[in-house]
Amino acid sequence: xxxxxxxxxxxxxxxxxxxxxxxxxxxxxxxxxxxxxxxxxxxxxxxxxxxxxxxxxxxxxxxxxxxxxxxxxxxxxxxxxxxxxxxxxxxxxxxxxxxxxxxxxxxxxxxxxxxxxxxxxxxxxxxxxxxxxxxxxxxxxxxxxxxxxxxxxxxxxxxxxxxxxxxxxxxxxxxxxxxxxxxxxxxxxxxxxxxxxxxxxxxxxxxxxxxxxxxxxxxxxxxxxxxxxxxxxxxxxxxxxxxxxxxxxxxxxxxxxxxxxxxxxxxxxxxxxxxxxxxxxxxxxxxxxxxxxxxxxxxxxxxxxxxxxxxxxxxxxxxxxxxxxxxxxxxxxxxxxxxxxxxxxxxxxxxxxxxxxxxxxxxxxxxxxxxxxxxxxxxxxxxxxxxxxxxxxxxxxxxxxxxxxxxxxxxxxxxxxxxxxxxxx
Numbered sequence: 001x002x003x004x005x006x007x008x009x010x011x012x013x014x015x016x017x018x019x020x021x022x023x024x025x026x027x028x029x030x031x032x033x034x035x036x037x038x039x040x041x042x043x044x045x046x047x048x049x050x051x052x053x054x055x056x057x058x059x060x061x062x063x064x065x066x067x068x069x070x071x072x073x074x075x076x077x078x079x080x081x082x083x084x085x086x087x088x089x090x091x092x093x094x095x096x097x098x099x100x101x102x103x104x105x106x107x108x109x110x111x112x113x114x115x116x117x118x119x120x121x122x123x124x125x126x127x128x129x130x131x132x133x134x135x136x137x138x139x140x141x142x143x144x145x146x147x148x149x150x151x152x153x154x155x156x157x158x159x160x161x162x163x164x165x166x167x168x169x170x171x172x173x174x175x176x177x178x179x180x181x182x183x184x185x186x187x188x189x190x191x192x193x194x195x196x197x198x199x200x201x202x203x204x205x206x207x208x209x210x211x212x213x214x215x216x217x218x219x220x221x222x223x224x225x226x227x228x229x230x231x232x233x234x235x236x237x238x239x240x241x242x243x244x245x246x247x248x249x250x251x252x253x254x255x256x257x258x259x260x261x262x263x264x265x266x267x268x269x270x271x272x273x274x275x276x277x278x279x280x281x282x283x284x285x286x287x288x289x290x291x292x293x294x295x296x297x298x299x300x301x302x303x304x305x306x307x308x309x310x311x312x313x314x315x316x317x318x319x320x321x322x323x324x325x326x327x328x329x330x331x332x333x334x335x336x337x338x339x340x341x342x343x344x345x346x347x348x349x350x351x352x353x354x355x356x357x358x359x360x361x362x363x364x365x366x367x368x369x370x371x372x373x374x375x376x377x378x379x380x381x382x383x384x385x386x387x388x389x390x391x392x393x394x395x396x397x398x399x400x401x402x403x404x405x406x407x408x409x410x411x412x413x414x415x416x417x418x419x420x421x422x423x424x425x
Contacts, residue, residue, distance in 0.1 A: 010047045011113040012067065013040065014102075016095045017055040017078065018120040019085070024153045026082050028182040029119070030075055032189045037071035039193045052102070053077050054095050056086040062098050066106075092124035092161075093134045100137045100146075104219055107144040109257050111288035114146040116172075117192060121153040123161035131164055138171050140212060143276060149174040149192055153185060213278055220281045220292035223253035223262060230254065235286070236266035244269065258287035267293050268301045 015033060040049055052066035053074050063081050065073055095118070103114050124130075138148075150165050159165075165176045179185040226232060232252050237243050242250035244265035254261045262270070271282040271293065280298040284291055416423060 010049050011040075011115055012050045012052065012106075013037075013115040013117060014052040014054065014066065014099055015074065016099060016116060016118045016120075017053065017085070018090055018092055018095055018118060018122075019153065020087050020090055021121050021154075023121050023155075024119075024182060024185060026078070028185065030078055032186050033074055033078070034071045035186070036189050036193060037074065039190065041070075043193055054098055055081060056091045056095065057081060057084050058086050058088075060086070060091070062091075062095065064098060064102075066102055090120065090122045090124040092118075092120060093126050093130040096134050096137070100141050103141055103144055103146055107290065108219060108221060109287065109289045111283065112145070114141075114144065115192075116146065116148045116174075117189070118148065118150045119153065120150065123159055135167070135171075138168060140215060142172060146172055147174050148172040150176045151185065151188055152176065152178050154178075155180050216276065216278060216281050216290075217292060220290040221256060222292055223267065224256045226252060226254055226261070230259070230261070233261065234263045234266050235260045236262060236270055242266065255284045255287065255289055255291060257289040258284060260284055260286040264293065264297065265301075267291075268298050271298060272301070 013036075017029070019029070037051055048069065050067045050069055051071070051074055052064065052068065054062050054064045055078065056062050063077060065077060068074060096116075099116055138146075148169055148171075150169050152159065152165065162176075168174075169176045177188045179188055232240050234240075234242070234252055240252075242263040242265050244250075244263070250263045250265055252261050252263055253267075267282075270285065271279060274285070275282045276290070280295040281290065281292045283289065
């Protein structure tokens with residue numbers, strides 16, 4: 001268990017207006033939003049909160065604005081588009097699709113708390129597949145500190161989507177509130193002013209699903225090459241030469257958003273304790289941009305840290321020999337003395353790792369001691385596929401032709417963005 005107490009950034013509150021009836025009058029809605037924002041800004045004090053709104057129009061197009069610091073823009077949108085809003089069907093799921101897209105895009109370069117306040121008066125009639133898709137996005141949005149509160153307006157005592165709403169809210173540490181008149185609505189909305197951070201919510205540590213890896217890999221951005229005038233000093237180790245692999249060839253790259261610089265080794269070591277659930281994806285320690293590094297290289301380093309069988313660290317390689325107790329029975333036959341196993345040139349073939357293991361050649365005069373302990377000198381092993389230590393490798397160099405699309409922010413290696421199709425010069 002861990003307490004969420006590290007989310008000290010500002011909040012962005014997004015109002016999703018899913019009102020298709022006239023049960024709640026516009027003046028009461030505007031009054032509630034205005035008072036909420038004013039009180040929130042007063043309550044937040046030193047934090048700079050921002051606000052957004054999403055509201056569907058009759059032609060199925062959503063009107064949306066984000067990152068506004070006062071109530072004026074929000075009020076103007078509602079006032080201008082209220083009469084042309086969608087008044088036939090609820091677009092509940094579609095609105096969440098729109099909002100999550102914004103949160104995921106924004107979270108690449110900014111770390112904050114996202115509050116979604118849904119004001120709805122009618123269940124949606126979309127197929128179950130829509131809800132399933134939304135639920136999958138909710139599980140991802142939780143990783144970006146997203147909280148959802150739902151206010152249902154109306155006098156119906158039994159809504160068909162009650163269970164669905166409660167699942168969505170509970171998954172994101174939010175609540176579902178039923179209001180039968182405007183006074184109750186104003187009271188409930190006002191009660192949501194307090195920051196979610198202030199509740200010190202206790203959450204279970206959640207495992208990131210392997211099936212979500214491609215999603216986060218697409219969202220994260222690769223480190224980019226330094227500019228010609230950039231100082232080649234790593235922001236982690238504060239050195240030009242990497243202290244881990246002791247190589248100048250460990251090229252320094254940087255975060256595209258804030259120019260924080262990383263050796264390949266240093267970035268990997270930092271990611272080992274600061275990743276988001278995948279070893280090669282982490283947030284920049286300076287600006288919280290979601291970054292990614294070479295997965296194969298990171299996996300190799302993590303294998304070393306875990307001390308996997310057959311992985312020799314620097315200290316082990318420098319020792320005169322390695323004890324391989326597990327393979328003793330494969331080196332010494334039961335009824336035969338070790339000296340009888342010598343070949344004419346003093347070499348014996350041994351299979352390491354069982355029937356499907358690897359054949360190695362060992363100088364048998366280095367094998368035995370009185371206790372029966374088996375030792376093999378590193379210098380005596382031939383053709384053994386042993387993993388190398390990080391210090392004996394040069395980390396993979398990043399490509400120098402990586403660019404970022406100015407339209408959607410995706411990583412582009414050519415001249416055309418693979419995500420939105422825009423030309424990148």
